[in-house]
Amino acid sequence: MSADASTTTLSVDLGERSYPIHIGVGLLGDSQWLSPYLAGRQVMVVTNEVVAPLYLERFKQGLPKDCEVREVVLPDGEHTKSLTSVSLIWDALLQAGFNRRCTLIALGGGVIGDMTGYAAACYQRGVAFIQVPTTLLSQVDSSVGGKTGINHPLGKNMIGAFWQPKAVLIDTNTLVTLPPRELSAGLAEVIKYGLIRDAAFLAWLEANVAALRALDSDALRHAILESCALKAAIVAEDETEQGVRALLNLGHTFGHAIEAHQGYGAWLHGEAVGTGMLMAAELSRRLEWLSKTQVERVARLLDAAGLPLAAPANMSTSDFLARMRLDKKNIDSKLRLILLRHLGDACLTDQAPPELLERLLDDFPRD
Numbered sequence: 104m105s106a107d108a109s110t111t112t113l114s115v116d117l118g119e120r121s122y123p124i125h126i127g128v129g130l131l132g133d134s135q136w137l138s139p140y141l142a143g144r145q146v147m148v149v150t151n152e153v154v155a156p157l158y159l160e161r162f163k164q165g166l167p168k169d170c171e172v173r174e175v176v177l178p179d180g181e182h183t184k185s186l187t188s189v190s191l192i193w194d195a196l197l198q199a200g201f202n203r204r205c206t207l208i209a210l211g212g213g214v215i216g217d218m219t220g221y222a223a224a225c226y227q228r229g230v231a232f233i234q235v236p237t238t239l240l241s242q243v244d245s246s247v248g249g250k251t252g253i254n255h256p257l258g259k260n261m262i263g264a265f266w267q268p269k270a271v272l273i274d275t276n277t278l279v280t281l282p283p284r285e286l287s288a289g290l291a292e293v294i295k296y297g298l299i300r301d302a303a304f305l306a307w308l309e310a311n312v313a314a315l316r317a318l319d320s321d322a323l324r325h326a327i328l329e330s331c332a333l334k335a336a337i338v339a340e341d342e343t344e345q346g347v348r349a350l351l352n353l354g355h356t357f358g359h360a361i362e363a364h365q366g367y368g369a370w371l372h373g374e375a376v377g378t379g380m381l382m383a384a385e386l387s388r389r390l391e392w393l394s395k396t397q398v399e400r401v402a403r404l405l406d407a408a409g410l411p412l413a414a415p416a417n418m419s420t421s422d423f424l425a426r427m428r429l430d431k432k433n434i435d436s437k438l439r440l441i442l443l444r445h446l447g448d449a450c451l452t453d454q455a456p457p458e459l460l461e462r463l464l465d466d467f468p469r470d
């Protein structure tokens with residue numbers, strides 16, 4: 104880890120595909136962080152109609168003056184994480200005559216980041232891209248690790264590629280304009296790191312969740328640094344999810360089922376993951392891995408973070424199971440879930456008896 108006055112740099116160590124994560128205040132308008140990655144000088148900034156009026160001009164001012172800069176401003180929302188939007192990026196690249204040395208820059212939340220990365224992975228069989236995440240969720244999770252892709256009506260992120268960015272630039276100042284509901288959604292993924300790998304971080308989150316929701320800058324910086332460090336270590340160990348990386352999916356088998364069933368965007372990704380993590384914790388209790396007190400601790404923290412604790416009223420057990428059977432982690436016809444052996448210690452298992460899962464889905468509170 105290296106630091107100057109206010110910026111900290113972490114590294115995602117992947118051999119020749121290694122890249123830095125720069126975390127600081129006011130980085131958006133400063134070209135020093137990006138110029139090393141813009142050798143081809145053709146730059147396509149991909150953003151959306153919410154983020155563009157807030158940050159696009161400032162961001163462009165920070166790009167080296169000799170770059171040919173174009174932009175695509177996409178519609179907003181999870182429902183736009185689709186091939187239609189990715190096609191708009193490819194159209195813009197071709198209309199601009201951009202070549203294999205161009206660089207795509209994702210300026211926005213996880214939706215923009217996932218789609219821009221996927222567009223980059225496919226354009227002329229792969230060009231460079233940079234992540235400039237502007238939501239808490241994208242700063243702590245989606246901008247790091249190279250999972251890119253789009254949704255399918257039948258399932259989340261079903262079409263995609265592993266394609267690592269060349270750099271991640273996190274300007275924590277962008278969080279001041281983030282709606283509180285989106286901040287809470289980002290906290291779900293932060294809590295996830297504590298639950299899967301770091302009991303001390305979990306305890307820190309319990310003590311600091313109010314400060315995080317109040318946008319306390321020291322607390323946010325700590326949460327982002329810890330989250331990125333934990334994710335970078337897991338990705339470095341297992342880039343393409345052959346093993347330990349699957350733990351980052353805690354709550355996602357349930358959560359992705361909720362997102363797809365409700366229609367993309369009705370539940371935010373972080374909200375669905377938050378409820379999914381509580382479902383995973385409760386199933387872990389029924390396996391006698393967690394105590395009731397521990398599950399209550401998880402529920403209290405999610406509640407304090409402003410996240411929902413009940414599943415959607417219109418989702419039956421069979422709705423859940425039908426969606427969960429399509430999950431990417433499954434092998435053959437066996438469901439594989441991330442469950443908790445302890446708080447701070449997760450595992451991937453196909454050993455949860457189907458009848459126990461069904462009973463959980465029957466009993467779990469609905470809103």
Ligand SMILES: NC(=O)c1ccc[n+]([C@@H]2O[C@H](COP(=O)([O-])OP(=O)(O)OC[C@H]3O[C@@H](n4cnc5c(N)ncnc54)[C@H](O)[C@@H]3O)[C@@H](O)[C@H]2O)c1
Pocket residue numbers: 151153154157179180181184211212213214215217237238239240241244245246247248249250251259260277278279280281282285288289372373
């Ligand atoms: N690739 C990965 O590893 C990974 C990890 C986690 C989540 N994801 C994906 O990320 C997506 C969710 O990302 P998200 O939570 O960032 O949602 P998002 O990209 O939809 O952004 C949330 C909302 O905030 C707006 N916004 C963005 N920055 C803002 C700012 N600074 N101020 C005000 N408004 C701002 C957006 O326009 C949007 O309306 C999901 O599609 C999820 O599947 C991917």
Ligand SMILES: O=C(O)C(=O)C[C@@H](O)[C@H](O)[C@H](O)COP(=O)(O)O
Pocket residue numbers: 244248250259260292344348349351352355431
């Ligand atoms: O980086 C990962 O690996 C994750 O699983 C992070 C998750 O938070 C993220 O939502 C990811 O997009 C889910 O991946 P998927 O493979 O389950 O679609």
Ligand SMILES: [Zn+2]
Pocket residue numbers: 244292355372376
């Ligand atoms: Zn997620």
